[in-house]
Amino acid sequence: DIQMTQSPSSLSASVGDRVIITCRASQGIDNKLGWFQQKPGKAPKSLIYGASNLQSGVPSKFSGSGSGTDFTLTVSSLQPEDFATYYCQQYKSYPITFGQGTQLEI
Amino acid sequence: EVQLVESGGSLVQPGGSLRLSCAVSGFTFSDHYMDWVRQAPGKGLEWVARSRNKANSYTTEYAASVKGRFTISRDDSQNSLYLQMNSLKTEDTAIYYCARVATSYNFDYWGQGTLVTVSS
Numbered sequence: 001d002i003q004m005t006q007s008p009s010s011l012s013a014s015v016g017d018r019v020i021i022t023c024r025a026s027q028g029i030d031n032k033l034g035w036f037q038q039k040p041g042k043a044p045k046s047l048i049y050g051a052s053n054l055q056s057g058v059p060s061k062f063s064g065s066g067s068g069t070d071f072t073l074t075v076s077s078l079q080p081e082d083f084a085t086y087y088c089q090q091y092k093s094y095p096i097t098f099g100q101g102t103q104l105e106i
Numbered sequence: 107e108v109q110l111v112e113s114g115g116s117l118v119q120p121g122g123s124l125r126l127s128c129a130v131s132g133f134t135f136s137d138h139y140m141d142w143v144r145q146a147p148g149k150g151l152e153w154v155a156r157s158r159n160k161a162n163s164y165t166t167e168y169a170a171s172v173k174g175r176f177t178i179s180r181d182d183s184q185n186s187l188y189l190q191m192n193s194l195k196t197e198d199t200a201i202y203y204c205a206r207v208a209t210s211y212n213f214d215y216w217g218q219g220t221l222v223t224v225s226s
Contacts, residue, residue: 032211043203043217043218044143044151044203046212046215046216049208049210049213049214050210087150087151089151094156095153095170096141096153096156098151098152098153100150101150
């Protein structure tokens with residue numbers, strides 16, 4: 001199985017900040033990497049696919065990069081609604097696996 | 107508007123069975139792979155199962171933790187996805203989400219989830 005490791009596990013930031021979350025795969029996954037946002041009590045929301053492509057309707061303050069084993073999610077100009085838990089996911093091979101999550105706190 | 111609505115979650119005893127449903131609308135269901143993903147209380151996301159589309163013979167994939175106990179299926183005429191869960195264990199307690207798989211194999215839409223509690 002491909003292990004996905006996110007860092008940090010939690011992150012404190014302020015409104016207006018820019019934050020970067022990293023995700024490392026235990027083996028190469030090309031660009032088969034997605035990012036999701038989840039708020040308490042809500043379903044996950046898809047943000048990015050193919051490592052760097054924004055899902056329709058997702059604001060450009062979210063951006064992704066990387067290929068192979070190392071990936072990043074950048075969230076610019078943090079607003080109160082951006083404070084949530086973020087997950088990466090590989091869909092290169094079965095079983096599909098997720099990172100453990102990064103909790104972004106005010 | 108794409109919508110996925112799960113139902114069927116409830117309290118069940120260990121060893122019991124349950125069938126979850128996911129009713130979809132707003133897109134051509136038969137064109138898409140569909141997945142189930144679960145989230146135990148206070149934990150992260152865990153992929154459970156995949157149903158490929160008719161063009162790919164409705165073949166399936168499962169996580170090791172549920173293989174042999176869970177069965178994913180679909181009814182394209184009813185725009186519905188199902189998850190038959192047998193021999194349930196306490197560790198199957200989770201919110202179960204259905205998710206649509208886009209043509210590039212990423213997840214693009216999720217349902218709101220349905221809670222399954224396995225407890226005596």
